[in-house]
Each structure stands twice: as C-alpha cells, then as structure tokens.
Amino acid sequence: MKVVHYLNQFFAGIGGEEAADHPPEYREGPLGPGVRLDELFGGSAQVVGTLLAGDNYFSMNHAAAMEVIEGLLRASGGEFLIAGPAFNAGRYGLACGEVCSLAVDRLGMPAFIAMSENNPAVELHRAKVPILRTSESTSGMGQALEDMAAGTRAYLGSDGDWSDASPLLISRGIRLNEVSPSRGSTRAIDLLLSKIEGRPYSTEWPLPEYDIVQPSDLEVTNSQPLLALVTEGGLVPTGNPERLNSGRADRWFRYPVQSMDRLLSEEFDIIHGGIDTTPSNENPNRMVPLDTARELEPNGGFSLHEHVYSTTGNQGSMPAMRKIGDEIAAELHNEGVHAVIATST
Amino acid sequence: MALQLEYFDVTDIVLGDRTVLEGGTLVVDQDRLRAHLMEDDHFEDVSLHVAHPGDSLRVINAVDAVEPRCRLGNGDHDFPGFLSAPQTVGDGRTAVLRGAAVVEVSEPVPGESTYWREAFFDMTDSCNGFSPFSDLANLVIEVTPVKSIREDERPPLNVFEGTPEAVSLNRAIRMAGLKASVFMASAAEGSEPNEVATFDLPSRRNTDLPGIVYLYQLAIPYLYGEIVPGGGAIGGPAHLPTLIHPNEILDGALVCGWNAIACMRELTYVAQNHPIISDLYERSGKDLEFLGVVLFANGDTRESKDRLTGHATTLARLLNPDGAVINYAGGGHPCVDTMMICQKLEESGIPTTVLSMEMAPNPSDSGFVHFVREADAIVSTGNYEESYDFPEVKSVLGGTALLNSDSSPNGPFSYPLSGLLGSTNQFGFTNMTARSH
Numbered sequence: 001m002k003v004v005h006y007l008n009q010f011f012a013g014i015g016g017e018e019a020a021d022h023p024p025e026y027r028e029g030p031l032g033p034g035v036r037l038d039e040l041f042g043g044s045a046q047v048v049g050t051l052l053a054g055d056n057y058f059s060m061n062h063a064a065a066m067e068v069i070e071g072l073l074r075a076s077g078g079e080f081l082i083a084g085p086a087f088n089a090g091r092y093g094l095a096c097g098e099v100c101s102l103a104v105d106r107l108g109m110p111a112f113i114a115m116s117e118n119n120p121a122v123e124l125h126r127a128k129v130p131i132l133r134t135s136e137s138t139s140g141m142g143q144a145l146e147d148m149a150a151g152t153r154a155y156l157g158s159d160g161d162w163s164d165a166s167p168l169l170i171s172r173g174i175r176l177n178e179v180s181p182s183r184g185s186t187r188a189i190d191l192l193l194s195k196i197e198g199r200p201y202s203t204e205w206p207l208p209e210y211d212i213v214q215p216s217d218l219e220v221t222n223s224q225p226l227l228a229l230v231t232e233g234g235l236v237p238t239g240n241p242e243r244l245n246s247g248r249a250d251r252w253f254r255y256p257v258q259s260m261d262r263l264l265s266e267e268f269d270i271i272h273g274g275i276d277t278t279p280s281n282e283n284p285n286r287m288v289p290l291d292t293a294r295e296l297e298p299n300g301g302f303s304l305h306e307h308v309y310s311t312t313g314n315q316g317s318m319p320a321m322r323k324i325g326d327e328i329a330a331e332l333h334n335e336g337v338h339a340v341i342a343t344s345t
Numbered sequence: 346m347a348l349q350l351e352y353f354d355v356t357d358i359v360l361g362d363r364t365v366l367e368g369g370t371l372v373v374d375q376d377r378l379r380a381h382l383m384e385d386d387h388f389e390d391v392s393l394h395v396a397h398p399g400d401s402l403r404v405i406n407a408v409d410a411v412e413p414r415c416r417l418g419n420g421d422h423d424f425p426g427f428l429s430a431p432q433t434v435g436d437g438r439t440a441v442l443r444g445a446a447v448v449e450v451s452e453p454v455p456g457e458s459t460y461w462r463e464a465f466f467d468m469t470d471s472c473n474g475f476s477p478f479s480d481l482a483n484l485v486i487e488v489t490p491v492k493s494i495r496e497d498e499r500p501p502l503n504v505f506e507g508t509p510e511a512v513s514l515n516r517a518i519r520m521a522g523l524k525a526s527v528f529m530a531s532a533a534e535g536s537e538p539n540e541v542a543t544f545d546l547p548s549r550r551n552t553d554l555p556g557i558v559y560l561y562q563l564a565i566p567y568l569y570g571e572i573v574p575g576g577g578a579i580g581g582p583a584h585l586p587t588l589i590h591p592n593e594i595l596d597g598a599l600v601c602g603w604n605a606i607a608c609m610r611e612l613t614y615v616a617q618n619h620p621i622i623s624d625l626y627e628r629s630g631k632d633l634e635f636l637g638v639v640l641f642a643n644g645d646t647r648e649s650k651d652r653l654t655g656h657a658t659t660l661a662r663l664l665n666p667d668g669a670v671i672n673y674a675g676g677g678h679p680c681v682d683t684m685m686i687c688q689k690l691e692e693s694g695i696p697t698t699v700l701s702m703e704m705a706p707n708p709s710d711s712g713f714v715h716f717v718r719e720a721d722a723i724v725s726t727g728n729y730e731e732s733y734d735f736p737e738v739k740s741v742l743g744g745t746a747l748l749n750s751d752s753s754p755n756g757p758f759s760y761p762l763s764g765l766l767g768s769t770n771q772f773g774f775t776n777m778t779a780r781s782h
Contacts, residue, residue, distance in 0.1 A: 127708065127709045171781060171782070172782045173709050173781075174708035174709050174781070174782050175703065175705060175708055175712065175728060175779045175780065175781050175782070176708060176728075176731070176779060176780060176782055177727050177728055177731045177762070177777060177778070177779045178777075178778060178779070178780055179473070179474035179475060179776045179777060179778075180776045180777070180778045181776070182776065183620055183773050183774060183775060183776050184620070184700055184724050184725075184726045184770070184772070184773020184774070184775065184776070184777070184778065185620035185621045185623070185624045185700070185772055185773035185774070186620075186624050186773070187724045187773065187778075188621065188670050188698045188700050188724040188773055189557070189621075189624055189625065189628065189633070189670065189698075191698045191722050191724060192557065192668045192669075192670055192696065192697070192698040192722065193555065193632060193633060193668070195668065195696040195698065195722050196555045196667050196668045196696050197555070201722055203720075203721055203722050203723045204723055204724050204725040204778060204779075204780070205701065205703065205723040205724075205725040205779070206781060207713070207716050207718065207720065207721070208711035208713055208716070248706055274677070315706070317705070317706055317707045317710040318710050318711060319707065319709060319710065320707070
C-alpha cells in the first residue's frame with residue numbers, strides 16, 4: 001500500500017511560523033514524523049511521498065491550495081492518505097481535514113487524520129473522514145505514530161473496513177442503518193432481561209447531549225435598548241417568494257417592518273409545517289407580536305429593530321439549526337441589538 | 346382464554362377457477378373472489394394479481410397487508426367489527442395461511458391526503474431483512490374507486506382523514522383485504538395443518554421468572570371496527586389506555602386504521618403476527634413470564650398526556666411486572682407519551698426498554714423527537730430518513746406514478762426507508778436497526 005503523508009511545513013522541517021505561507025508541494029519519500037511512521041509500518045505499507053503546505057497559505061488561498069493539492073495527490077500515485085498528527089493545532093487540523101475530505105470526495109482515496117479530540121477540525125470533518133485520537137500536544141508524538149501505524153494495519157487487514165481500527169478512532173458522530181442478525185422485538189426483550197437481571201447492557205441508541213443554553217441576564221444598561229423580534233414559526237411574505245422551508249429549514253430571512261404597525265395577513269403567511277397555522281395566518285401577529293411591540297414602544301423604554309428575523313424550527317436538524325442561530329445572532333450583534341424576543345411554536 | 350393457531354404453509358398463489366390448497370400452492374377462484382369484492386359499491390373495478398419472491402416487480406400505493414386467516418368451528422367471527430359483530434376473539438381455533446399475504450393497492454383519490462400515502466415494496470431481494478412482504482406470496486388486490494370518488498374535486502380536510510368519502514373508501518379498501526383474507530383461508534378448512542401453536546397467558550404467577558408487561562402504543566387503528574383515537578389527531582379526546590388480552594390482537598381484533606408513513610404503518614398483517622407479543626409468548630415459561638398488554642394512545646396536551654400516561658402506568662403496575670417493553674408508534678406527540686411512560690415506570694422501580702425508529706435527515710443529527718434520561722435501553726428499528734437505492738424492475742402494480750418522486754415507479758430510484766412498507770416497523774418486526782459510528 002502506497003501511503004502519501006500530509007504534513008504542515010513546520011513538521012516537514014521547513015521553518016516555523018515565518019514560513020507558514022509556504023505553498024503546497026510534494027516530495028518523494030517520508031519527512032519528519034513520516035520517517036518513524038514508515039518504520040512502524042514494518043513493510044506492510046510504505047510512505048511514498050510527503051504532501052506539505054503552510055497552514056497560513058492554506059487558509060489564505062483556499063481554492064488555489066485545493067486545486068494544487070488535488071493535482072499533486074493525483075500525480076503522486078498514492079493509494080492512501082494519512083494526515084498529521086495535528087494534535088490540538090487548529091489551523092493544521094483544518095488543513096488536514098480539507099486535504100483528507102478532498103482525497104475521499106474527489107479521488108475516492110481512503111484517508112484518515114490524526115489529531116486530538118479537542119481540535120476544532122474534529123466537529124467539521126468527523127462525519128466524513130475517520131479521525132485517529134492523539135494527545136493534545138507533541139509530547140504524545142511517539143504514541144500517536146504507533147497508533148497511526150496500528151490503525152493503518154487494522155484498516156488494511158480488514159479489507160477496507162474501519163471497524164477493527166475503531167478503538168483508536170474518535171466517534172464519527174453519525175448513525176447509519178444496518179440489518180441486525182435478529183429482529184427488533186427479540187433484541188428488546190434480550191435487552192430488558194439483561195437490565196432486570198443486572199447484567200451489563202447497552203442501548204442501541206445513545207441519548208444525545210444537548211447544549212444547555214442559559215438565557216442571558218436581562219438587565220439592559222442602554223437607556224433606549226434596541227429590541228428585535230425573531231421567530232422559528234415560518235413567517236414569510238405572502239406566497240413565500242424566497243421559498244423558506246416548511247420543515248427542515250436550511251435558511252433564514254429578515255423582513256423590514258420599519259413602516260408597519262402590525263403584520264397584515266394580506267402581506268404575510270405562516271408556512272410552518274408542524275402546527276395548525278390557521279389562527280396565525282388569520283393574524284400573523286400571533287406568531288410575531290409586532291402589533292403589541294409597536295403599542296408598547298412609545299412608552300416602553302425600547303426601540304424596535306427595523307427587521308424581523310424568521311426561520312422554521314419544524315423538524316430542524318441540530319447542525320442546521322445551530323448554524324442558523326449563529327448567523328442570526330451574529331447579525332443581531334453587528335446591528336447593535338440589545339435584546340430579542342424569540343417566539344416559538 | 347387459549348387461542349389455537351393452525352398454520353398451513355403457502356409458498357405459491359395461483360389464480361384459477363376454484364379455491365383450494367394443494368401442498369404449498371393456494372389456488373384462488375378469481376371470478377368468485379372478484380365478484381365477492383365487487384359487492385362493495387365504492388368500487389368501479391377490482392383486479393387480482395400475484396407477487397412472488399424473486400419477481401422483478403414493485404408494488405406501489407399499498408394501503409394495508411393482511412395475513413389470510415379464518416376462524417374455525419362454531420360461532421366464528423372473522424375480523425370482528427368488520428366482517429362480523431364485534432364479538433371478542435382470541436380463543437378457539439383459527440386457520441393461518443403462513444407465508445401468504447393479501448395486499449390492497451389503490452391510487453389516492455383527490456379527497457385524500459397524499460402526505461404520508463407513499464407505500465411500496467419490491468419482490469426482488471434488494472430489501473432482504475427489512476421488507477416484510479418481499480419474501481411472502483402476495484395476492485395483490487388493485488382497486489379502482491367509482492368515478493364520483495375518483496373525480497371528487499374537494500381537497501383533503503386534513504392530513505389524517507381526508508373527505509368523508511375518502512375515509513369511507515379507505516375503510517372499504519381495507520375491508521376488501523379482510524374479505525379476501527377469509528375467502529383464501531377458508532380453503533384450508535378440513536386439511537391437516539403443518540403446525541399448531543397454542544397461545545395462552547399463565548393462569549398463576551411463576552415468581553422465579555421475571556414478569557413482563559408490554560405497553561403497546563397505538564397509531565389510530567380500528568379495534569373491533571372502531572377507530573381508537575389518538576389525542577387531537579382525528580378529533581375528540583384520546584382513547585383511554587386499556588388492558589387487552591394479547592390473543593385478541595393476534596386474532597384479528599386490530600385492523601390498520603389509516604395510511605400513516607409506510608415504514609411505520611400499523612399494518613393488520615403485523616398485528617396478526619405481532620412480533621413483541623409473539624416473542625413474549627415464545628419465551629414465556631422459559632426466561633420470562635408474559636403478563637399482558639396495555640394499549641395506549643397519545644394525548645395532545647400536557648394535561649391529557651399526564652392523565653393518559655399515568656393511567657397506562659397504573660394499569661401496567663396492576664400486573665405487578667418486573668419489567669416493561671414499550672413501543673413508540675412514530676410521530677411527534679406519541680414520542681412524548683412513550684417517554685413519559687418510560688420515566689414513570691422507571692421511577693416506580695420497573696426497568697423498561699423502548700423500541701423506537703429514528704428520523705434523522707442528516708446522519709450527524711441525533712434524530713430524537715423527545716427523550717428522558719431514564720430511556721437508557723432503546724432498541725432502534727432503523728432511521729427511516731436514510732435513503733436506499735431501489736433497482737429497476739420489469740413491472741409495477743398499484744398505479745402509474747410514485748407520489749413523492751418524479752422517477753418512474755419502475756426505477757431505478759433512491760428513496761428514504763419511510764416509503765418502504767413496514768421497513769422500520771415500530772414493534773421490531775424487521776431486522777433493521779441503526780448504529781453509531
């Protein structure tokens with residue numbers, strides 16, 4: 001098996017931070033930690049070359065870097081890509097993730113990254129690329145290389161299946177269907193009897209760990225705070241010209257309301273697909289209380305933001321909702337909004 | 346209350362001019378059966394087809410599936426509430442054509458919601474292990490409703506019901522499946538069964554074995570001919586939880602009530618062969634003792650959920666169980682009720698397992714509707730949002746188009762498991778599951 005090893009310029013031995021804008025290049029044979037990795041393969045695989053780039057170059061010239069790397073990888077004749085170990089280095093980890101995703105997606109080349117569980121690149125890339133767990137810092141280099149060699153051997157020995165390497169891998173955080181040897185009812189009874197009789201048992205579907213969002217302190221120091229109305233209720237202009245999804249939303253919109261005293265049913269629809277929308281379509285202010293907010297505004301000690309923000313929460317996937325929430329929150333911050341009333345279905 | 350099921354194995358169905366069971370081959374008198382089904386004035390036409398394992402054939406627009414059965418002996422009452430008065434079933438003798446199914450197919454009519462109506466399965470081996478009907482000999486009944494229903498211009502009233510005409514038509518289509526079931530199974534009368542099994546709950550408690558109760562969440566089925574309402578879904582308050590003898594479920598008391606998502610549709614065939622009830626019976630006296638079944642439907646307000654789940658928990662506790670199996674019927678509200686019951690039982694010291702399908706459009710999403718921390722032993726019946734590739738097939742029964750896909754129904758196409766009839770069945774009828782990676 002011909003292995004290509006991806007390193008940043010520092011681990012490849014080409015200068016420190018001052019050389020972090022080094023463009024991608026390919027060199028024959030192993031470099032830096034690749035030398036030891038190649039030894040640890042003990043002949044079962046061979047590091048045929050090293051792909052390297054500066055972390056800064058990578059993040060500053062993303063599209064160009066990807067194109068060059070794809071060309072280098074294709075020309076390398078490699079069959080397998082290993083990136084890192086990147087430990088907890090964020091930019092390095094992100095570069096490893098991008099290069100490995102490219103290898104998997106565009107070249108169909110198997111790949112894995114070695115980095116620590118706390119590397120920010122883990123969340124972005126784990127669904128697609130196997131990630132081998134390392135320590136936080138280079139002090140764990142020796143162990144990391146041994147694990148990387150063991151992981152490669154396990155993959156090769158099981159004919160392209162990662163399951164034998166799984167103790168070394170960080171959970172991919174995904175669930176995939178499979179056909180079990182026994183039917184669900186039988187498994188449920190087996191599981192129950194183990195639980196009753198005090199034998200070890202494990203759920204087939206681990207419960208999720210959600211972030212606990214603490215509502216922030218409502219004390220507002222500004223004498224005339226800016227208040228924004230935000231909803232996940234699927235508020236759209238009549239006819240939904242921008243096609244906000246009625247479920248599983250992947251987008252959000254803002255609508256100007258500066259000149260409005262209330263939301264008129266002729267001008268707005270509620271397209272949320274998980275509730276009976278009849279009452280809120282008769283009066284959209286039931287979903288987004290612009291009418292009451294306007295009534296209170298003159299003497300209420302606040303001013304209303306010029307836009308209302310809308311998405312649909314129905315059947316939302318957690319990553320998509322997190323992204324939408326982050327984007328709306330970032331915009332509210334930029335616009336100097338002090339407080340938000342978020343209405344939910 | 347002992348039920349004796351007499352199994353007659355069927356491997357082939359042949360359309361012919363008399364109805365007889367010869368070896369494993371069931372010959373069906375197609376003219377007589379067709380005439381019998383055409384007595385219903387909802388239908389302009391009824392046609393009969395057979396679908397066998399290995400055929401390059403796809404069945405689409407399925408409504409329900411039924412195992413051919415008829416009660417034997419005096420005072421027989423098949424599918425009570427439909428084909429007879431709603432008399433109690435679950436004792437006496439019933440003939441079962443094992444290996445066969447009746448599947449009704451019909452294109453949706455305008456007054457009916459198509460939101461959840463897509464329901465198909467293949468007779469090829471592409472869905473081995475998770476398509477309950479792909480390895481059965483199926484009699485497919487294709488129904489064409491009369492013009493007045495077919496060309497009704499009114500839109501559906503809501504996603505659950507549709508117009509009264511559509512509701513009435515759907516009941517008639519299900520009834521056709523039940524009638525065909527009895528018609529076919531009567532061919533076995535007087536023959537020697539391949540196997541006989543007796544089902545009965547223990548009369549006295551054996552305290553050496555853990556006693557297990559099953560809490561059975563319903564998805565709006567017919568029970569003795571009457572719809573069991575879930576809260577809010579089809580109007581009026583939800584049905585109160587009730588104790589029921591498991592034999593009644595196995596013996597035709599419960600019939601599919603509405604066209605829920607195909608992967609979790611509460612099919613009559615699956616109720617007749619209810620996997621949790623069958624497995625509990627199978628193991629009763631060996632490594633557990635089967636205590637009974639509590640049926641429950643979901644509430645639609647916080648208050649009704651408190652009431653209904655409390656009541657279901659109390660009914661279960663009256664049986665003094667050592668453990669409980671709970672299923673989740675699918676959907677939003679029902680999940681909350683299932684989890685509330687799980688929590689209440691665990692809080693009262695009764696260990697539970699929950700069977701649940703997953704619904705994650707993205708594999709990195711958790712797919713949970715709702716959960717409680719006590720639900721630490723869940724059996725996954727698979728993620729119904731995961732898409733599968735269905736191959737090109739030579740022929741299609743049940744219509745000319747898929748409802749939610751522009752692809753030709755002959756395929757090939759990719760479709761989530763949600764459309765595959767019975768695939769992520771909520772009672773664990775199939776071997777489908779999902780695993781974390």
